[in-house]
Amino acid sequence: MPGITxxxxxxxxxxxxxxxxxxxxxxxxxxxxxxxxAVARVSEVADQDVPPTSHPLPLTNxxxxxxxxxxxxxxxxxxxxxxxxxxxxxxPQILGED
Amino acid sequence: MTVTELLSYEAALxxxxxxxxxxxxxxxxxxxxxxxxxxxxxxxxxxxxxxxTCLGLPGSLPVVNAIGVESAIKIGLxxxxxxxxxCRFARKNYFYPDMPKxxxxxxxxxxxxxxxxxxxxxxxxxxxxxEIERAHMEExxxxxxxxxxxxxxxxxxxxxxxDYNRAGIPLIEIVTxxxxxxxxxxxxxxxxxxxxxxxxxxxLGVSDxxxxxxxxxxxxxxxxRPHGTEKFGTRSETKNVNSLRSVERAARFEIQRHAAxxxxxxxxxxxxxHFHEDDGSTTSGRIKDNAEDYRYFPEPDLVPVAPARAWVxxxxxxxxxxxxxxxxxxxxxxxxxxxxxQSILNAGAVEAIVATIEAGADAASARKWWMGELARNANEQxxxxxxxxxxxxxxxxxxxxxxxxxxxxxxxxxxxEGVLAGEGTPDEVVEKRGLKVVSDDxxxxxxxxxxxxxxxxxxxxxxxxxxxxxxxxxxxxxxxxRGQADAAKVKDLILEKLGVSEG
Numbered sequence: 001m002p003g004i005t006x007x008x009x010x011x012x013x014x015x016x017x018x019x020x021x022x023x024x025x026x027x028x029x030x031x032x033x034x035x036x037x038a039v040a041r042v043s044e045v046a047d048q049d050v051p052p053t054s055h056p057l058p059l060t061n062x063x064x065x066x067x068x069x070x071x072x073x074x075x076x077x078x079x080x081x082x083x084x085x086x087x088x089x090x091x092p093q094i095l096g097e098d
Numbered sequence: 099m100t101v102t103e104l105l106s107y108e109a110a111l112x113x114x115x116x117x118x119x120x121x122x123x124x125x126x127x128x129x130x131x132x133x134x135x136x137x138x139x140x141x142x143x144x145x146x147x148x149x150x151t152c153l154g155l156p157g158s159l160p161v162v163n164a165i166g167v168e169s170a171i172k173i174g175l176x177x178x179x180x181x182x183x184x185c186r187f188a189r190k191n192y193f194y195p196d197m198p199k200x201x202x203x204x205x206x207x208x209x210x211x212x213x214x215x216x217x218x219x220x221x222x223x224x225x226x227x228x229e230i231e232r233a234h235m236e237e238x239x240x241x242x243x244x245x246x247x248x249x250x251x252x253x254x255x256x257x258x259x260x261d262y263n264r265a266g267i268p269l270i271e272i273v274t275x276x277x278x279x280x281x282x283x284x285x286x287x288x289x290x291x292x293x294x295x296x297x298x299x300x301x302l303g304v305s306d307x308x309x310x311x312x313x314x315x316x317x318x319x320x321x322x323r324p325h326g327t328e329k330f331g332t333r334s335e336t337k338n339v340n341s342l343r344s345v346e347r348a349a350r351f352e353i354q355r356h357a358a359x360x361x362x363x364x365x366x367x368x369x370x371x372h373f374h375e376d377d378g379s380t381t382s383g384r385i386k387d388n389a390e391d392y393r394y395f396p397e398p399d400l401v402p403v404a405p406a407r408a409w410v411x412x413x414x415x416x417x418x419x420x421x422x423x424x425x426x427x428x429x430x431x432x433x434x435x436x437x438x439x440q441s442i443l444n445a446g447a448v449e450a451i452v453a454t455i456e457a458g459a460d461a462a463s464a465r466k467w468w469m470g471e472l473a474r475n476a477n478e479q480x481x482x483x484x485x486x487x488x489x490x491x492x493x494x495x496x497x498x499x500x501x502x503x504x505x506x507x508x509x510x511x512x513x514x515e516g517v518l519a520g521e522g523t524p525d526e527v528v529e530k531r532g533l534k535v536v537s538d539d540x541x542x543x544x545x546x547x548x549x550x551x552x553x554x555x556x557x558x559x560x561x562x563x564x565x566x567x568x569x570x571x572x573x574x575x576x577x578x579x580r581g582q583a584d585a586a587k588v589k590d591l592i593l594e595k596l597g598v599s600e601g
Contacts, residue, residue: 015391017193054186054396060404063164066128069135074145077153077262087144088243088259091195095252 004032102379103358107282107350110322110357116284117330118277118349119319120228122295124270125238125312126169127305131266132237133160133203133400138268140311144261152266154199159399162187162235166268167210167403168413169304170235173270174211175414176298177230182210184404187235187397195260196239204271206394209234210403216298218290219422220283223436228291229275240265270304276330284320285349292316292345297421309340316345320352322360331356332366336380339373347378355380428452432461445473450483453490454497463497464490471514488517495524508581509533535584542575542583546591549574560596568592 009029013020020028046052071077074087083090131138134151150158174181188206214230241264246256272295280287296314299307307314321333334356336348356366370383419427428448429439442448447468454464468483472493476483496513499505505513505528516527528534549571550557559567568589575588593599 015191015393054398055401057401059401060184062161062401063167064130064135064161066130066163066165067135068130068137069149071136071147071149072153074143077145077148080155085245085259086243088261089145089195089198091258091260093256094195094242094244094258095255 004029004036102355102381103362104351104354105357105361107354109361110353111282113324113361114322114331114353114357115278115281115325115327116349116353117321117323117333118274118280118284118288119333120274120277120288120291120345121317121319122272122292123238123315123317124173124272124299124305124307125314126166126268126270127303127313128163128165128169128268130163132163132166132235132268133266134158136263136266142263145263147263148265152198153262160203160397162400162403163268166235167405169268169302170210170233170270171405171410171413172302172304172417173272173299174214174233175410176302176417176420177211177214177216177233177272179211179214179230179233181405181410182208182212182403183407184208184402185210186402187400188394189397190236191393192391194239195258196242196265198240198260198262198265202236202239203397203400204236204394205234210405216291216294217420217422218287218294219425220286220290221440225422226280226283226287226290228277228287231273231275233270233272236269236271238264238267238269284353285346288318288349289342289346293342294422296342301418301421301424309342312340315340318345318348318352320349320356321366322353322356331360332368334366334369334371334380336371336373337383341375344373344375344378348373348380351378351380432465434465442469445469445483447473447483450490450493454493457491457494459494459497460501463500464493467493467497467514471511475518486518487520488514492517492524499524499528503584504528504535505533506535506584509535533582535582542579542588542591545575545578545583546571546588546595548578550592550595557596560593560598563598565593565598 006025006029009025009032010020013025013028078084078087078089081089126132128138130136131152134149136147136149136152139147151160171181185205185208187203188208189201190204190206191201193200209232211233212231214233216228216230217225218228219225240260240262242252243259243261244252244255245259247254252258274291277284277287277291292314296307296309299305299314305313309315316339318336318339319333320336321331323329323331334352336352339345339348352371359366367382371380372383373380418424425439425443425448429436432439432451434442442451442465445468447465450468450472451461451464454468455461472483472486472488476486479486493514496505496510496517499513500507500510512531512533513524513527516522516531517524521527521530553571553574556567556570560571571592572585572588575592576583576585
């Protein structure tokens with residue numbers, strides 16, 4: 001059973017853009033370990049003849065005709081935006097000054 | 099800014115062997131986005147073509163575009179790929195403002211097409227086979243406008259503005275296997291590959307593949323290894339190289355840059371690089387995340403795609419003649435050299451010439467007009483040949499008028515000039531401008547009589563055997579008829595009147 005390290009939690013937190021304090025890293029490392037341990041037990045039950053399932057229904061090829069449907073108006077699209085400018089979503093600086 | 103150290107191209111190649119990988123993104127020409135019914139029309143006002151699905155709002159559900167899947171299969175087949183019997187979409191998770199869902203719907207370990215190749219022809223005729231790793235379906239991102247920095251660059255911007263009209267437009271990403279053995283011709287192979295792929299995509303009718311409009315974009319992966327070694331070196335990935343010329347320049351620059359770093363004992367950083375059109379250089383972008391950092395997992399909101407074999411075979415049967423094969427066939431039919439064919443290609447004149455021949459012109463005159471008068475005109479106006487105000491049918495008509503002796507080349511040029519100026523069809527221009535070769539014996543006869551009477555001394559010389567002097571009389575007739583006479587006919591008439599025969 002591979003244990004989840006503090007470093008791995010910090011890495012995941014960075015990818016998820018979460019700011020975690022030192023004690024939280026330890027706390028979540030333990031929790032994630034438990035979760036992964038629980039999920040790992042499934043592999044003990046699932047044998048070679050049980051294919052992994054990503055979809056519970058036996059459906060394939062659900063497709064849509066290439067026909068234009070009405071879009072939202074720009075006002076509707078932007079109605080939930082915290083900030084807007086020039087009919088666009090306004091977001092904070094992406095890169096710093098380097 | 100530090101100046102990037104470069105080794106000369108020759109020195110770089112003497113020591114190292116380049117290995118390339120090319121990733122090309124093609125925006126499909128579907129009417130709607132990949133997973134929703136929003137229009138893909140270019141030029142709409144910002145954020146007017148979005149919906150809960152492509153904005154990633156909670157509770158919305160994607161449904162894949164059937165033409166998107168069909169186009170992906172066609173591209174796969176044209177690249178001699180195997181088509182997956184069953185494949186899924188996957189979420190590629192990352193945070194960036196151009197992706198409102200915070201993941202891109204893509205394909206990961208189950209691409210719809212894999213294991214193919216594309217044969218590309220270099221300018222000297224050598225054919226190089228580029229192996230294809232995969233072609234998979236995904237979606238485009240939104241467009242960012244960076245505000246507050248210099249010339250719209252992201253560096254130094256105070257904030258950015260997002261338009262999500264483009265977010266969700268179908269993309270096919272085509273990835274080559276490592277291209278080995280191209281040696282010093284690697285940059286040329288890269289350019290030829292992208293050019294060939296562009297022709298193929300257009301021939302399939304799945305996209306216009308205009309690189310200048312961002313409908314086709316190329317990432318160039320490149321690494322060097324010392325000659326005689328097998329192991330690949332560390333690669334750099336130059337993003338968004340958006341013209342054929344730039345693809346070649348980017349590969350060349352990276353070969354020289356890598357060689358300089360490696361030969362001075364340094365090591366290459368695995369990173370993305372930005373290409374600069376102005377001087378052909380690249381600069382460091384971001385350090386690349388590892389694939390596992392994208393935390394790919396099967397997209398739960400889309401069901402698997404399992405193209406029926408019958409459908410795949412049906413699509414295979416609709417594939418057009420491969421562009422390279424077609425070009426070689428046309429070249430032989432037209433009877434032109436490799437070099438001439440290359441200039442026709444570079445001028446973007448192939449389709450116009452084909453259409454002009456289909457409209458009844460012979461190959462030589464179709465080529466003459468499109469590569470001469472019209473190419474010059476397009477060049478002057480800074481537009482493509484298709485954008486000129488003349489159709490292949492017009493050009494075919496002009497060439498028919500010349501063949502019938504109704505126009506000579508000089509008049510034909512005036513007709514073309516008139517059509518381009520919006521004066522109407524070739525026949526209308528002929529009518530309005532009164533451009534007709536005068537070959538009617540009666541009308542010419544009078545002009546000939548006048549010329550002989552007005553130049554008695556010259557006429558005597560000709561009677562006396564100096565046939566070469568006839569040019570002066572022909573000139574006089576041409577002048578009198580304002581260039582509209584059939585010069586050969588005029589000469590015959592003069593000699594006949596003077597009772598002299600040529601030779």
